[in-house]
Amino acid sequence: MSLELNQLTKKFNENTAVDDINLTVPTGSMYGFLGGNGAGKTTTFRMILGLLKQTEGTITYNGKPIDYSVTNRIGYLPEERGLHPKLKVEEQIRYLAQLKGMSKKDIDVKLDEWLERFEVPENRDKRIEKLSKGNQQKIQLIASIIHEPDLIILDEPFSGLDPVNVEILKKSVKELNSSGATIIFSTHRMEHVEEMCEELCILNHGSQVVSGNIDQIKSDFGQKEIIIEGDHDISFLEEMPGVLDMKQVRKKTTLKISDEQYAEPIFKEIIKLGYFKRFQVNEPSLNDIFISKVGRKYE
């Protein structure tokens, strides 16, 4: 019971937009697609939904290819936002939700609930062209989740919103996930993924840098970060075994070590010097992982 991509490749003429992606999205997980502009996130989503035909590879959902027989169970928020400008919010949602097989009665009830949740109940009777961009985006998100899909695909759901609305949306997305929906979303902001996801895939120029469970990735990655704060001079630590990098900003020193086993000798060395306010071993950040895999900074 999951979504699986196998050797998924998409070429636009000679340009390879997505290059041999292999990953599994477990049912009920929150899955983040991370990558810069042109990394291939949107192209991958469109292939999952069958809007673009893959050049190679397979996509299966619960063991079967995705076609129009399962689309009622899927919700999709496209990256390029837009609703029919001349329709009223209510009419547009009703139409899109009916296309997902909902009855008019259910739609009316759910629409009120969601407008309330997104704090825009007054927009129900307005024409879409009269709404601000952010409010249109909320309406479009409602359209993509109102039918309570099992699988929700959101292409950059948080872009273009103010911080208050980003929080409202994040909260709703988390709630949808905890009520059982599998959610895939794309972003180019690492902190969104760090904060919300258990699983992720980092794309770079169409190829998959890394994918899977975030904790697993971090522990497999091996590298750790040590933060030391104190008054003593500890610059000699740079010469210790396993230390990859060292940065000092006033009394705070950040070390990168290639494995957790090197932390203990360092600890033993510095306590010989006396009192330290802080000695902390951290998991690597996604940024560190990205840099070490791609050989350059993210973004």
Place this chain on the structure above:
Amino acid sequence: MNKFMTTFLQTYVSKVRAKSFIISTLIIILLIFLAANIDRIIELFDSSEEVTTLQVDAEEAQYGAIESMFASMDAEFEIEPYEGGDAPAGGAVLSLEETDPMAFTISAENDLPDEQKTEIETALAEVQRMNTIQALNLTPEETASLGESPDITYDIAADDGEAEDEGSAADMNPLNSIIFYVTVIIMFFIIINYASQIGTEIAMEKTSRVIEMIVSSVPPVTHLLAKISAMISVSLTQLIVFVLAVIAAIQMFDFNNLISEFGLESNDRTVTLAVYSLIYLILGLVLYLSISALLGSFISRMEDLQQALLPVTMFSLIGFYIAIFNIWTSENMLVIISSYIPPFTPFVMPLRAMHETTGQVELLLGIAILIVTIAAVIWLAASIYRNSVLSTDKGILKNLKRIRRE
């Protein structure tokens, strides 16, 4: 409810409820009712009044001649001798001065209607003629030969002796021409009006990008066909409303006057013409609206819409002109050839259906050509719509090229 019906109903209901639909329908209904009452309306603006008696101020002998002349013409008014004074209400006075030629004066309260004037003038001319014949003292043979018409034969080399062909203009039945004109004009009106509507509808979905959400729920082809069917149904709804208005007008107002006035009578071609006209009207709408939908799906900016729809406007205009301007010479080469060229067929075939020289085979062949073309257009639309909905390429040519590559 299935997805085809969802899109179909959404489009249909929103279009039928639109102001433009309601207003244009009402205007045409108004015109139909005006046309049904055209004779009454003309009367309304006509201050002339029919006279019922004509008092004749003339010598005994001339009075007799005039009276018998009017009697032989079945005149609708009474002939009475003049009683002096002004003309009575609803009557006129005819006074005669025996000059050569004779001089008549007609005095009345109001102007006379044109038909009555013509009637009186014809009768009086005949009286004058009889008078002259009498004065010349001709023999009966000479009198008879005056009334004979000459024997004229046309010997025209180009005609090839096919005398029947030139009959077409002569046996033009007014009712049939009206059916033909109405078919062609309504078809043209609906195509021009709805081609841009369906193009706008599809282009709007595409340029606003809502299409990506739609095609993630419903197959693009189903969506396209639902849109086309809905727009055709909207146009047919309008057509049915017009037909109902015509029927209502016939029921409500006395049409006999109008029919006899314009000589509207069916002949043995009328039924054939009506049936084929209806079939070609519907096929024509389906063809042109499908093409418009296809063209509308190519563009990515609303500004390009008119340019994209140019072929539809051009072809329907040409077809319309070929049909309208060849109504008197329907069997020429242009008509025959263009009637088999798909975009012109729906306009030109009703013209050919009006004429006896066109056989059933030709008319059925036209229908077959249209059905095949419509199938091809829909197949083409189906196979490229899917790719065109996600493309943001500008311009039709680029899109076509792109589609060929994929």
